[in-house]
Amino acid sequence: MTSALRPLRLGLLSALVVSCATPPPPAPEAPPAAPPAVKAAPEPVRLSVVGTNDLHGWVMPSQGKLADGTAVEQGGVATFAGYLSILRAQNPDGVLLLDGGDLFQGTLASNLTEGAVVIDAMNTLGYVASALGNHEFDYGPVGPRSVAMEGDDPFGALKARITQARFPILGVNVTDAQTGASPTWLGNTGTLLVERRGVKVGVVGLATPHTPEVTNPVNVASLRFAPLATSALAAATDLRARGAEVVIAIAHAGAVCKRHDDPRDISSCDRGDSEIIEMLEALPEGTLDAVVAGHTHQPVGHFVRGTPVIETSGRGRAFGLVELFVDPTTRKVLPERTTMQGSIPVCAQVEATLGTCDERKLKDRNKVELVPATFRGQPVVADAALGTQLAGALAKVEEMQKRPLGVNVPAKLTRDYDAESPLGNVLADALNQLGMTGIAVINSGGLRADLPAGELTYGAVFEVLPFDNTLSIVTLTGAQLTKLLEGAYSRKGGTLQVAGLKVHLETCNGVTRMVSVTKANGKPLEPNGLFQVAMPDFLARGGSGMDEVLKTLPPGSVNLGERQALTLRDALVDHWRKRGKPLVAPTPGRILRASAAAGCTVKSSGRD
Numbered sequence: 001m002t003s004a005l006r007p008l009r010l011g012l013l014s015a016l017v018v019s020c021a022t023p024p025p026p027a028p029e030a031p032p033a034a035p036p037a038v039k040a041a042p043e044p045v046r047l048s049v050v051g052t053n054d055l056h057g058w059v060m061p062s063q064g065k066l067a068d069g070t071a072v073e074q075g076g077v078a079t080f081a082g083y084l085s086i087l088r089a090q091n092p093d094g095v096l097l098l099d100g101g102d103l104f105q106g107t108l109a110s111n112l113t114e115g116a117v118v119i120d121a122m123n124t125l126g127y128v129a130s131a132l133g134n135h136e137f138d139y140g141p142v143g144p145r146s147v148a149m150e151g152d153d154p155f156g157a158l159k160a161r162i163t164q165a166r167f168p169i170l171g172v173n174v175t176d177a178q179t180g181a182s183p184t185w186l187g188n189t190g191t192l193l194v195e196r197r198g199v200k201v202g203v204v205g206l207a208t209p210h211t212p213e214v215t216n217p218v219n220v221a222s223l224r225f226a227p228l229a230t231s232a233l234a235a236a237t238d239l240r241a242r243g244a245e246v247v248i249a250i251a252h253a254g255a256v257c258k259r260h261d262d263p264r265d266i267s268s269c270d271r272g273d274s275e276i277i278e279m280l281e282a283l284p285e286g287t288l289d290a291v292v293a294g295h296t297h298q299p300v301g302h303f304v305r306g307t308p309v310i311e312t313s314g315r316g317r318a319f320g321l322v323e324l325f326v327d328p329t330t331r332k333v334l335p336e337r338t339t340m341q342g343s344i345p346v347c348a349q350v351e352a353t354l355g356t357c358d359e360r361k362l363k364d365r366n367k368v369e370l371v372p373a374t375f376r377g378q379p380v381v382a383d384a385a386l387g388t389q390l391a392g393a394l395a396k397v398e399e400m401q402k403r404p405l406g407v408n409v410p411a412k413l414t415r416d417y418d419a420e421s422p423l424g425n426v427l428a429d430a431l432n433q434l435g436m437t438g439i440a441v442i443n444s445g446g447l448r449a450d451l452p453a454g455e456l457t458y459g460a461v462f463e464v465l466p467f468d469n470t471l472s473i474v475t476l477t478g479a480q481l482t483k484l485l486e487g488a489y490s491r492k493g494g495t496l497q498v499a500g501l502k503v504h505l506e507t508c509n510g511v512t513r514m515v516s517v518t519k520a521n522g523k524p525l526e527p528n529g530l531f532q533v534a535m536p537d538f539l540a541r542g543g544s545g546m547d548e549v550l551k552t553l554p555p556g557s558v559n560l561g562e563r564q565a566l567t568l569r570d571a572l573v574d575h576w577r578k579r580g581k582p583l584v585a586p587t588p589g590r591i592l593r594a595s596a597a598a599g600c601t602v603k604s605s606g607r608d
Contacts, residue, residue, distance in 0.1 A: 057110025170205020301342015401459025
């Protein structure tokens with residue numbers, strides 16, 4: 001190699017060494033991959049079940065006066081519409097408005113139209129369905145007669161209301177005695193399938209099996225009322241097979257619970273008067289997702305084996321609310337999310353401190369300040385259009401209610417369902433005088449209000465006796481009368497009020513039995529002697545369990561008063577006006593009650 005080339009070679013070699021010793025700069029790192037997005041679980045579907053029961057024609061509010069003279073109102077369908085408006089705005093397409101039955105009978109507004117004014121209001125409110133109550137049968141045929149005579153349709157008035165209603169009236173356990181199928185005039189088989197917010201909801205209607213005992217039995221003679229539990233199970237199973245993801249019962253059968261502080265504690269609920277609890281305890285758990293109950297007129301807001309049950313005291317004064325949440329994937333109700341309010345007062349105005357218009361809760365307050373009601377943070381605004389819709393009918397009612405009868409009531413005459421009462425004694429005496437029989441009986445369940453002190457008005461009498469009964473006379477022996485009374489007093493259906501008799505009762509383990517009965521002067525009833533007894537035709541037709549004895553009487557023993565020109569109520573009004581004397585309660589002591597010794601045993605023969 002020449003010396004001239006050596007420097008060039010060394011320079012190239014040096015460059016190669018440097019090139020191999022220095023690596024190229026690294027490529028920029030790619031940003032880390034973002035974690036996959038977590039898809040939020042879909043929210044459960046909320047269904048708001050709004051329940052009412054035992055409206056009994058009270059489309060207008062109930063009115064009362066407190067100790068300080070403040071007038072309060074509770075209920076009324078126009079005000080109730082304001083609550084519904086709030087619920088529907090907060091849960092669009094998620095509200096189901098349901099009723100537990102006994103829509104009619106109890107107010108002039110209802111009776112003057114045979115329930116038409118009630119159905120008009122319910123159509124406007126948007127009811128989904130109602131249960132078939134026992135008082136739905138009270139009007140009998142269309143027209144003034146409340147009991148079907150030969151050639152009359154005993155369901156005439158009810159059929160007219162079913163045709164008018166834009167919602168079904170359901171009674172899955174009610175069948176025609178001849179065919180064994182649902183009566184064709186009901187227009188349904190007792191169940192309904194609807195959809196709310198994409199959830200298929202089944203509704204099953206149930207009527208109390210005791211219906212023939214608590215309406216005029218003549219009007220329902222062609223029907224049969226099956227037990228609740230077996231009917232509910234079959235209907236719920238069928239609804240789920242048809243696609244129902246939620247099943248709700250509306251039942252004219254309720255409960256009596258003394259405590260309401262713990263909704264999961266039903267130990268205070270009287271099993272003898274709580275048909276709906278007995279039904280749920282007989283069903284497989286989860287058969288029903290909620291129950292809107294009725295019939296007992298008692299507030300209920302309890303879970304029974306996991307199923308929420310709501311009921312109010314009726315007359316439109318409150319409503320119940322169950323919020324169900326349905327899993328959008330499994331399509332099952334999430335029981336841990338269920339919330340319930342058994343009885344929410346319907347108020348246009350509330351007491352500022354307590355937030356209620358319930359007269360019973362306000363009666364002892366010395367000073368009351370009323371303010372506009374709110375619900376879920378929103379003002380309650382009554383439906384003015386619905387109020388206008390009712391105005392015409394209510395104007396006629398008010399005129400009739402205020403009609404004075406020229407009779408004074410010096411002191412308020414109160415009723416008592418379970419004991420002798422001043423009102424019961426006054427009415428039993430009046431029946432005795434009307435029938436001129438010497439003995440009279442009247443059922444406590446037929447007395448629907450106290451008689452206020454002051455000038456007697458037709459409206460006050462109507463509220464006490466809203467049913468279109470007639471005065472009946474039953475002729476029977478002393479032995480038969482004793483047996484009749486033994487049956488009446490051993491039932492859980494209210495204490496029979498009497499005139500011309502003295503009755504001794506004994507209570508054993510909560511059950512009552514008659515120990516003895518005598519004439520009012522203490523003399524015995526001669527077993528073979530004949531006695532005439534005045535009573536409402538409801539009893540004379542076998543109501544309150546009297547049919548067991550009455551059906552054994554010879555022909556001609558029962559005069560139902562069907563040809564009388566006046567109803568029992570109007571006959572009493574006429575009697576009091578002609579008599580012209582104040583209505584004063586007689587001295588009590590006709591019904592004496594004692595507790596039996598420990599360890600006693602006694603059987604009950606049934607209940608209303």
